[in-house]
Amino acid sequence: MAEWKNKNTVLTAGFAQIPKGTTLYEVSTMVGCVLIIDADDGVICDASFTFVMDKTSEFLVSLLVGKSVAGGMQEIAQTIQERFLAPGQGAVLQAIRAAVDRYHEKKA
Template sequence: MVTKKNHVLTAGFAQFPKGTPIYETQKVIGAILIIDKSTDMIVDASFTFILKMTNEFISSLVRGKCIKNGVEEIIQEVETKLLIPGQRAVIQSIITAYERYHDMK
């Protein structure tokens, strides 16, 4: 990926729920988003899941989304398509990354 002048990288993190298998191996999830400031579009995304398939699946849910008016559309899609015990932590990591971006803007 080529970084452009108007791209920024933001990240948000959240803890997985204690007592879940994923907490025992990972504890925290990170959402790393590259956002085009001129369009508020997520041009690329990555998550800190150990498994590549999980990372790629969640990244595909957020990539290409406009966050000018918030992340509610992304949250709804994650709620319906990501059926894992740490779903709320993934959502919280996205919200935190968005809030960092929004505060900067």
């Protein structure tokens, strides 16, 4: 059983279009991001992405779990920009931002 199942969690999702002309676009035109966030403290408990290759999703999840969305996207964006050096980086950030924004909209 996942550790977050016994917490006050919410699931939120965001999507972004992958830029045309990239290899990733040939596989899928959109990237999706699902975040499970502890509503008590705003910390990401788990995440998932719609990438074909599992390692890409696993790596991104490892960068996000434990990060707080309470203060916005600055720390997450910096981490993604420094460590996820792949085509579609901007789309990944946009999908994460959309999920985080949706979380804040519903929390308010």
